[in-house]
Amino acid sequence: MVASRSARARKAGVEAGPLAQVRIEVGADDSFVYRIACTDCTTGSGSPWSTHRRGEDNGYLAAMDRWSFHLVEKHPGQEAPCLVHLPAAQQRLHERREQRDGTPGA
Ligand SMILES: [Zn+2]
Known part of the structure; x- marks a missing residue:
């Protein structure tokens, strides 16, 4: 059973x-593709901080990890x-x- 996109977004x-x-x-x-934007870091240019980065893994976990780092760092x-x-x-x-x-092992 796959939850709807909006339900997943609410949960996240x-x-x-x-x-x-x-x-x-x-x-x-x-x-x-999960996009998490920070409402507090919206800049004057109108581009908020966001987890979305081209070519990177934007699955739930990756986005949430990145968001957690942003929170502890900035807030x-x-x-x-x-x-x-x-x-x-x-x-x-x-x-x-x-x-x-790929650091070679000792
Ligand atoms: Zn922020």
Whole structure:
């Protein structure tokens, strides 16, 4: 049973906390692309901070991880349900970096 796009966006919005604005777009391969924008970091130019980056993994986890990092970095003290997953998010980031850098083992 697949939840509707708007239902998923609402759920993700609750997870991401009051500062987040979550939208879901459908990618070229029919996958959901999560976009989380920060309502507090909207600049005068009208381009808010957003998790969306071309060519990167924008699945739910990746977007939420990135959002969690943004919250702790820019809005310390801000509460959001997704922050309980922060240690796991940092672990995933670490693993992704190791894969990308391909540092040879000792
Ligand atoms: Zn922000």
